Amino acid sequence: ELKVEQNPLFLSMQEGKNYTIYCNYSTTSDRLYWYRQDPGKSLESLFVLLSNGAVKQEGRLMASLDTKARLSTLHITAAVHDLSATYFCAVLDSGGGADGLTFGKGTHLIIQP
C-alpha cells in the first residue's frame, strides 16, 4: 500500500524567511503533484513532477523530485503572508491499476508579518 508522509504537518514562520516542506512516499511512482488549499476552498494545482531530478518553480515556490530517495521538496523563498495555506503532496498510485492519487496529510503553513 502506498503511503505518503509530509513533514512538518504544521509550520509557523515569519515573512521573509525560507523553509522547506518534505514529502516522502513508500513505493515507486512516476508522478508527484503539489496542491495548495485555502481554508474552505478546494485544491489548486501547483506543480507536477514527472521525472527524477525534475525541478519546477513558480514565484517564491520551488518543487523538486528525487525518485531514487522517493522524496519531493517544496521550498519557500522569502515567504509572504499570501502563501499561508495548506500544502499537499500527492503521488500517483498505479499499483493494482487504481490510478488514483494518494495524498499526504498536508502541511498547514502560517506566515506571520
Added chain:
Amino acid sequence: DTGVSQDPRHKITKRGQNVTFRCDPISEHNRLYWYRQTLGQGPEFLTYFQNEAQLEKSRLLSDRFSAERPKGSFSTLEIQRTEQGDSAMYLCASSHGGVGANVLTFGAGSRLTVL
C-alpha cells in the same frame, strides 16, 4: 468553462437517510474522480471514471457508496443509509487522462453533515 461544479455545496441529513451528490466536470475532460476529505486529512481516493466506464471502485468505503456517470458527462455519488462517520467533504475532480501530467482539477466540494 467554469471549472468543476459540485452540488449541493452543503448537505445536512439525519442518520439513515440517503444522499446524492452531483459533479459536472470540465467539458473536455474524460476522466472524473471522487475523493473524500475529513478534517485535518488529505483527500482520500474513492473511485474514478474514464468516460462512462467506472475503472476503479474497490476504494469505495463500503457497499453503501456508489457512483455513476451514465453518459460520460456528469457524475453522481450516492451514500445510502448514512452514518455519522460519513460526515466529510466529498470532492470531485476531472482531468484529460492518458499519458503525461494528467493534472486533476478539483471542484469546491460538497460538505456532508450527518446528525
